[in-house]
Amino acid sequence: MLTNDDGIDAPGMQVLEEVAAQIAHEVWVVAPEHDQSGQSHAISLHHALRISERGDRRFGVTGTPGDCAAIGLCHIMKDNPPQLVLSGVNRGLNLGMETVFSGTVGGAMTAMMLGCPALALSQAFKDRNNVPWDTARSLGAETIRKLLAVGWGKSAVLNINFPPIPAAEVGPMTLARQGEGAVAGMHVDSRIDPRGMTYHWLNFKRGDIQQGPESDYSAMRAGKIVVTPLRYDRTDDDAYAELAEHLPRFGQ
Template sequence: MEDSAVYNSDQKPTIMVTNDDGIDAPGLRSLVCVLVSTDRFHVLVCAPDSEKSGVSHCITWRHPISARRVGIDGATAFAVSGTPADCASLGVSKALFPSIPDLVISGINMGSNCGYHIVYSGTVAGAREAFFNDVPSISISYDWSGSKSTIQDFTLAAEACIPIISAVLVEIRNQNYPSGCFLNIDLPTNVANHKGYKLTKQGKSIFKMGWKQVPYGTGGKMLSTMTMDTNSAAQTETGASNVSQEQMWFGREAKGTQVDDDDTDHRFLQEGYITVTPLGALSQVETGCLDFFNDWLPGVVDRSSPSAL
């Protein structure tokens, strides 16, 4: 890669870390701490200055964003007033750092990012944005459970990813790493006893959510980008009588989970594997849909006539 930092005089590759939970999040801090402790990488951090979970690939377009230096031992770090995609784009642009990192890692997210949740995920978007800019990238998420997980699990998750990170950097150095995808890694709740790495494909699992009317000013914070522990979720009274007639307020509520039966990322994650899922920039349409519209489109003009309605 042109202007890549992989050819530093001390031969340490450079990793840039971003996330969507914010620069103070325990997942990011644990990942940076583990990377620094290996003494094998130069570590940069360019992450949102506050939580930006669930913002998908949103970017800041109409106004400038700010970056301020933050003290993180062993790393050069900046907190940025933008989205995860903004942070990844700024971090690989050479406007903030003098060289392009060899690898961008987004995470570790508090909550899994499998199936359709990948579309909503700011964590995955951080890695995808680096991929858009021709920089190899990995998004990492830990399947946090409010009743089972502890902050220490983020350290275990980071340590479990070091072999993959190191192996990816070897392939980058040898110019063998594929340029047509980036990796999305999910670690199981019981990460201390994981079953090893499993290459998977993106499935269709999704956490179903609905809406209900809530009193003015009622709000809550989800623990993760797209997953939450329903047992610990705060329940809110409707309180419709307290709502202004001119303006109503609505909050999301849990409705359950739709899960694949196929051999996909969510299934293997629940079985205790560390899932490794290659992703591209675009979601491919199913073959059946393509076949339908191939036959349907030529006749659209005829079918839209008054006599056809």
């Protein structure tokens, strides 16, 4: 089953459908009707969701990537659940801190939470108007096959990022840790609409942040296909140990 956060008509979905057709005997698409970037793991609890049939085994949902994962696994494919969920291919990288906000990662995480192995896939670019989709298209199926052959824990989603270079120049698939990322804050752009009312756009501020030798960003800059296992458990072990010196641990 495929989903994404850029929307069912996004070029990355077409790429993912082509990739999935090489590894699966049957492919289903359950994806947002419109762009849902930045929705993270959001689930719609306060408004109804509508489903539209967009072709054979293709469904658009008026909701988030998390909604799509839930609708697909718990409703559309309830009686014949998929063996794998692929979320993407996202237009732009999903590395470091940005994975917290990513709807691509959120869709995969929701599928994993519902018991289905899931991968999040993203294609980095240098020019927004010239995304190198052929890199993910050419290397996607082989990458997924290799990861399926190796296997991974049920509590993790594999976050895969393809570098912004031609497929022939891409280095080997490389395991990396989530780095600090490039998010250095938020910027609020305030404007006035034609009726004189104020409205606001949120944007990330990005900076050149030290990443560390095993980081996903460092691997991406080296031209590798970057694979990072992500999980829901966000307990910070360093902070936990420090607090344990002053607070009793539950169960002890």
